[in-house]
Structure formats: structure tokens, C-alpha cells
Amino acid sequence: MTRAKKHRATIGDVSALADVSRATVSRVMNGSPTVDAVIADRVRKAAAELQYRPSNLARSLSLGRTGTVAVSVPDLRNPMLHTVLQGISASAAHDGYHLLVSIAGDDVSQEERHFLDARQRCDGLILVNPRGPEDELRSALLQLSPAVVINRDTTDLPAPTLSVNHERGIALLIEHLKELGHRHLAYVTGPPTAVSDLPRKRAIARALAADSRLEIQTVSGGRDVFDGREAAEEVLRTRATGVLVFNDLVAVGLLSKLRELGISVPDQLSVAGFDDIDLAHCAYPSLTTVKVAHYELGCRAWRELAVLLEHPDSASEAFHSFDADLVRRCSTGPAPEIPR
Amino acid sequence: MTRAKKHRATIGDVSALADVSRATVSRVMNGSPTVDAVIADRVRKAAAELQYRPSNLARSLSLGRTGTVAVSVPDLRNPMLHTVLQGISASAAHDGYHLLVSIAGDDVSQEERHFLDARQRCDGLILVNPRGPEDELRSALLQLSPAVVINRDTTDLPAPTLSVNHERGIALLIEHLKELGHRHLAYVTGPPTAVSDLPRKRAIARALAADSRLEIQTVSGGRDVFDGREAAEEVLRTRATGVLVFNDLVAVGLLSKLRELGISVPDQLSVAGFDDIDLAHCAYPSLTTVKVAHYELGCRAWRELAVLLEHPDSASEAFHSFDADLVRRCSTGPAPEIPR
DNA sequence: TAACGCCGAGAAACCGGTCCCTCAAGGATC
């Protein structure tokens, strides 16, 4: 054989060298106790000599399970995702599962195909911030099962769904700014594809309906710090005294540009973010925001998936909402007496 | 059959329903032109009816390739990694490969096992910031091939290695601070496991050897903003006038704590980071740092891996170094005449 | 000493695809 350098050793190579059947090698590798110690030793020695590593692929195919779960995320830049991932990862590891992260990328039309692809290599899938239209998501989920959805505020998807209560989070921030005397606000949106913009906008509509003296204008934003910087001038044009921003990252960008433009926060303009990422605490001024238990959300997502992995037929469609808590910091303050 | 709801349809189910052989189904699914249009249609109809999706696992096993490559990273919090990932991801997608990200986690002793695991599910592996001892890494790489290493400044690893020139980056920063009149510096390290601390420390040792008037003290830091905040008081105790920080994220944390402590940057203390992440531009004061072509580094890493995937025997051991460029911003300034 | 049971290892089917090889049918050529 010229296998010497080429392909890795297979179970057949080991069984031949140890002069036993492949079944026996399999038993030894999996620690089955029904193998004679002498033979087991011979097998282990042969395996070591050949540097044998069982093929995960073949093993998974035969076993019908991979011991792996995929998490699909649109983009990794948002630190809030990392916290969710840590929660999932820690819980999954505890149950002996591996985690693979798959980046869906910007092309929403490719998202469904991407989900299917990720799902195929694993026993289950966690979709974080899926973006496509609801009917597509709904039909995709039927093929993806077992799957769990994070941050889609549709309550009756054919999969367990966990979501931050964005609506309430925004409501808290609006309330906070109103208490500080603000009447004219601006909302800096997320990227056009972000579905989680919808509940935020619902909260805004509701607040407007409840208080006729309130005014809230929308400014298009994005997902990262540069998007926040770019939104700054338009925010100023609205002449609002307080700004709600899609998330903390965009808010930090906005703060930096406002500073360059000579706007004093919060004296002239109050700014509030969303998520309470580590950075919110380090921003200047430190960022008022709402805090979400992202880590626990990740843990819970895993638990839901774990149940489905055990009982694939338990048609779980639970919806769990995670409330947000206001975190008052220095980027919000009383509305200025005299608008700019 | 009670297969109705249970397992997904297999190629056998489709071939039975379409009354053709499994080989023919396989041909149709892979778009082979040697199939009669009528039959192909029948097969497609049957596949649609059964909602047939070929098993990636079985396909990969049979094909001997998965069309997937894994990237192993220690932790996702550092934004610099995202840029590298984007580079890899874009290039890989261009060549029709999928990318999976695997998070190694904090336990370095599990790292080798983690690499093997990630590698097993894919055709290749890119190791970003591997941390274990060099001899372990060296022997692991032999089993991991094809693999590519990013950010390990050992030039003769048994795999293509791409690394930021940390040594030169730090040298640039030291030079910059010296020009500003600083003689007494502090260096805030990365986490204890970070191997990329070594070239940074080498640069420091070299600078000290070259200039007897220079003094540089080491303060232990970490990898995220909170580590930076925690290092602040010890930094102040060194009475240094300039600080080099392991990376931008830690530097941003340090800046925030210094601000709380009433230290004026750069008037009383100059601070410099490393990596030039987006945030460096948004920090207050904006952060002097060194910029690295992380995106290009990612692209190059993919290219190296792609070559190995094509020609597994081309024993490539190339070492590529990516130079860093100084980015002067507002967090560094002239050394104070009178130290604190 | 014969019958029974248990332990441990091998043969072979199986997971779900791919693909080489074979061969039948139909059209073209002489």
C-alpha cells in the first residue's frame, strides 16, 4: 500500500494490524467492556501505531447523530451575540454537545439555503435574529426541525421561540426620557433587514398614540459604530432632545460623532442604547441603555433544543419573552430648557 | 412504513417512488446531463413530493470531502477576529466553500482535542491564535493537515503560518512615544495564555536594550474592556507617562477607568492600543494604535488553505508576516513636563 | 461425563449517498 502518507488510517487498517475484526476495534474505541483485556490492548497499540482517529463523518452517519449543533447568526460584530453564544455554548458543552457557529452574511435571499446547509451538518439548529419574511421562515422551520429561534417576536412559529421583549425595552426608555422632560425624540433604526426593528417601532407607535404631546422621528441607522456615526447629522437635523438608538454599538458610534460635532451629551442631547453590552459602561459618557439577560437567554435556548433532541416528536411551540431592565447611566439627562 | 413523519426521505425512498435506480436519482440531484428529461422530471417530482434533501453526511462520506472548512478561535469578543473572519469567509465563499466557526474556550488543555474535533468535520482547519505549547501544536498540526495557522510567530511550523508582526507594531508605538518625549512606559499584557504577548515583550526587551534611558514596566491585563479597567490603578502606580496596551479593547476599558479616576489622557498619561478596531476611532479620546490588514490576512489564510486542499502533498510551510502601521490619534501626546 | 449458560469475538447488514462498470435499446451506416 502507498497509504503510508496518504489517507488516514481507517478502522480496517487497525483491525488488520491487530488481527481482529472491525467490530472489535469499534468496541475497543468506544470502551465497550465486553472485550478481553489482552485483545483490547493489542487494538489500542495498533491504533496508536497507525495514529488512528475514527472518522467523525462515518461515525455520525452510522449513529444517526453528530453530537453537534449549529448556531446561525447574521453577523458576529454585535457583542450581544457573543453573550448569547456563551450561554448556549456553556449549556451545550455541559450536555456533551459541540457547537458550530455559522455566519449567514448580508444576503438575506441566501438565508434559507444557509439554514438548511447548517442544519444538515448537525443534529439541531439555533437561529439567531433570522431576517427573511415570516412565511418563508415558517416553512423553512418545518424542514429544519429540531430548531429554536431567537429574537423573532412571532409567538406561533413552528419551533420554540425566545425573544427579547424589545417592545417593552423601548417603552422603558421612552418613559425614562419623558420623565426627564423630553418631548421630542428621534429613533435611529437598525439595518433595513433587521426584523427586531418592528417591535421597537410598535413601541414607538404605541407611545405616540398614548401621548399626543410626544413626537418621535425616525432616522435610518444600521448595525455598527460607523452606521451610528453616519446617522449623527440627520439626528441633529430632527432637533430632537433625546435619541433612542437601535443598539449600543450604533449608539457608541453616534456618541463619538456627536462629540466631534461639539454636541454635549447629555446637556444638549440625551442618547440611549439597547442591549447593555460591556462597552456601554466604557463609553463616554457612559451609556443609558436596557439590559437583557442574554446569557440566560442562550442557556434557555439550549434547554429548549435539548428537549427537542431527546423527544423529536414533542411539538414544542413555546414562546418565551425576556424582559429588559433600564440601566440609567450618564448619556441621558434632563431635556434642555432651550432647544438648540 | 411509519416513516411518514419520522425520518427524512432517503434516496431509496425517492428511487422507489420514481421507479428508477438510486444511481439515477443521484444523477438527477447532481444535475448530470446524461439523464432522459422525462425520467429526470419524474425523479424531481418524486423528490419534491417526499421533500427529499440529500444527506450531507452521507454525501461527504462518499465524496471524501465536505466542502466545509472550520476556523477555530479562542474567543469571539475581540472585533479584530471578526475582520479576519470576514476575509476568510468572503474568500472561501468565492471558492464555493462553507465556513464554520468553532470556539475553543478558555481551557487551553482542551484545545488540542478541540482542534481535532473541529478538523474532523471538515476538509481543513484554520487555527487563529492557538495557545498551547509549541511542541504540542507542532505535533497536533501533523494530524490536522491541511491546516493554516494565524498569529503564531513561529516560522517553521509544519503548516502555512500567517502572523501579524507584533514585534514591529510594538516597536513603532515605542518609537512614537519616545518621540513625544516619554521615557517611562508601562505595558499592559494580554491574558496569561496569549502567545502573542511574547513578540510584544521581545520588542520591549529590544527597545530597552537599545536605549538605557528607557524604562518599561509590565502590568498584567487581559482580553476585554473589564480587564483594561482593572489594570488602571496598577498602571497609575507605575508612574509611567505612557502606556502600551495588549489590544484596543483592553485600551478602551483602560481609558474609561482612567477617566473615572480623573486622569486626563493624553495630558497626564498617553495610551496606545493595538489592532485598530472600529472602536478605536470612536473611543474618547480616540485611540492611537497600530493598524493591521486583518481582512487581507484572512483572505491570504484562505488562499494558503485552498492550495493545500487542492494539493494535499505540497508541504507548504511558508511564513507570512503582516506589518502594522502606526495610526496617530488623540490618546497619545507629549510627555508631561512634571510627572504626576 | 454430559448438558446448560455465559462470555466474547466475528460475519454481515446497515447508515445514505456516489460512481465505475456493464449492458440493453435505438439510431446510423453500409
Added chain:
DNA sequence: GATCCTTGAGGGACCGGTTTCTCGGCGTTA
């Protein structure tokens, strides 16, 4: 009308594991 070539589909081996089922050999008990 017979032969050759081409087209296209099927049979079956294969990828590298796991697992059921079978059976030989040994120790135990009557």
C-alpha cells in the same frame, strides 16, 4: 437487414464506521 456506435439506466462496490445476530469455547452444575 445486419453490424457498430452511442446513449442512458441499472447493479453493485464503496466510503468508514456501528450493531445485531450467531456461534464457538469455556466454566459450572447435576
